[in-house]
Amino acid sequence: MNRGEKGFGIVVTFCTTFLFWLILSGFFDAFHLIMGGICSAIVTFISHGLLVKGKGKKMLPKSLRFLLYIPWELWQIVLANVDVAYRVLHPKMPIDPLIIEFETSLRGDFAFVTLANSITLTPGTITIFVEPEKGKFWVHALAKEHAQAHLVDKTMQRKVADVFMEW
């Protein structure tokens, strides 16, 4: 990590923590602003390497693509809930759980977290395990249809790969 990247991490961490202080405190007089500044500075000093690890490539387009990804993901969450509600309320409970595994082209930490959390929130699937070297995912699926979505269709993998530009 060179000097510019370290400075970038410090600035981002300080701005985030200070903004968080402003929202949570709700007081905008000098005393509270100074206190917030001091606290943010201490937190930044201790943990600036945690939040931002160096300056990633193409941060701005990735963030914009991520913002575009969120509405699609929210819609998938709604579909997931309707699907689970149907399976819960159906008298015969049409479930047939299975575990699938598949490899992806993703390598970055943020990409892994995004895909793993998206899988957990979308219809009938939970991420069990991720292997970072090969980008391999173990997923518990509630029924065969849900497994097909990841093994054959791969819409979500493609979308996340688009967001983080890791094809």
Added chain:
Amino acid sequence: MLLIHVVVAILLTAGMFFMFIGAIGLLRFPDFYTRLHATGKCDTLGEGLIIVGLIIYHLFHYPRTPLVAVKLLLLIIFIFIANPTAIHAIVKAAYRRGLKPWKWGEERR
């Protein structure tokens, strides 16, 4: 004002419906993993819908304190990040421990 109340009521009812479904799923589903499917997803959306309803209600009845709405919005964001992560952690722990997933036709556990 009445329209806002209707919208808020719909959001709160939908949220409670999904939380209720989560509870029923917890009781009906056959094993550990499938139960987490029900509770995890339904709780996330249910809480989200309820908080969105509260945000709208707050903005229209107490427009002088918009910061409360921002705090509620932050709650939604943290729930949507923390909930799937927690489910994943629980499932991973169970899988590492060697808990076999339930298959169709087996007895419920």
